[in-house]
Amino acid sequence: MNLIEIENVYKIYKTGKIKTTVLNDINLNIKQGEILVILGPSGSGKTTMLNVISGLDKITKGKIKYKGKTISKYRDAKMTRFRKKNLGFIFQTYNLLEHLNVYENVLVGASLGKTKADVDTIIDTVGLKKHKKKYMYQLSGGEQQRVSIARALAKSPEVMFCDEPTGALDEKTGKKVLDAIVEANEKLGTTMIIVTHNPGIAQIGDRIIKMNSGKIVEEIKNKKRTNPKDIPWG
Numbered sequence: 001m002n003l004i005e006i007e008n009v010y011k012i013y014k015t016g017k018i019k020t021t022v023l024n025d026i027n028l029n030i031k032q033g034e035i036l037v038i039l040g041p042s043g044s045g046k047t048t049m050l051n052v053i054s055g056l057d058k059i060t061k062g063k064i065k066y067k068g069k070t071i072s073k074y075r076d077a078k079m080t081r082f083r084k085k086n087l088g089f090i091f092q093t094y095n096l097l098e099h100l101n102v103y104e105n106v107l108v109g110a111s112l113g114k115t116k117a118d119v120d121t122i123i124d125t126v127g128l129k130k131h132k133k134k135y136m137y138q139l140s141g142g143e144q145q146r147v148s149i150a151r152a153l154a155k156s157p158e159v160m161f162c163d164e165p166t167g168a169l170d171e172k173t174g175k176k177v178l179d180a181i182v183e184a185n186e187k188l189g190t191t192m193i194i195v196t197h198n199p200g201i202a203q204i205g206d207r208i209i210k211m212n213s214g215k216i217v218e219e220i221k222n223k224k225r226t227n228p229k230d231i232p233w234g
């Protein structure tokens with residue numbers, strides 16, 4: 001089943017008389033439960049793509065549907081409610097609450113959703129059981145990123161948007177973070193959309209979309225997902 005349908009989407013910026021087409025006629029369907037990886041060089045439009053699919057940013061032309069409903073025409077307040085209820089986000093920086101421990105940070109995430117996931121199960125899923133009581137300054141970068149994944153998962157989002165989730169991490173910790181993403185997809189069924197410029201990461205997904213200059217230039221179906229620990233890095 002298609003969870004998200006993107007039809008003839010354009011994002012055009014205007015500065016004075018100059019027009020910049022950042023998304024140029026994008027057509028893409030995203031299936032429920034899949035891991036989709038968006039790959040492309042810097043400036044190709046990956047972050048813009050995530051932002052428009054998730055309604056953080058408005059499109060200039062076209063249509064985006066979520067379970068058949070045209071969300072791209074939602075007004076700001078409605079879009080914000082929709083996003084809070086259904087979507088999860090992981091960014092390159094972690095945006096965690098420093099004065100709360102791991103458990104409490106995840107609890108904050110749980111309080112945002114309509115259906116609350118079990119906080120202990122989620123912490124276990126991302127491999128942080130041992131670190132539950134620790135504060136953020138007591139954790140490594142990879143562990144902090146996994147707290148941010150746990151926090152996003154705790155509200156049981158249907159889709160999770162991950163923008164360069166391992167961008168700030170070395171190979172070993174980066175692979176642990178990818179493991180947590182794959183495990184959450186397998187255990188909780190969360191649809192995952194991962195943006196990266198690292199071609200190795202693409203192999204963990206079901207499908208790879210390559211972007212260049214605001215267009216989808218290639219789509220590759222992965223017959224078998226590669227375990228994050230076996231992918232080449234960088």
Ligand SMILES: Nc1ncnc2c1ncn2[C@@H]1O[C@H](COP(=O)(O)OP(=O)(O)OP(=O)(O)O)[C@@H](O)[C@H]1O
Binds near residue numbers: 048
């Ligand atoms: N407000 C804006 N006005 C004009 N151009 C913009 C604006 N925001 C982004 N762009 C341009 O859109 C293009 C795509 O940006 P985007 O952030 O989506 O790239 P990206 O693929 O995520 O790159 P990176 O890998 O560096 O994060 C860039 O060339 C950028 O300069």
Ligand SMILES: [Mg+2]
Binds near residue numbers: 048
């Ligand atoms: Mg980007």
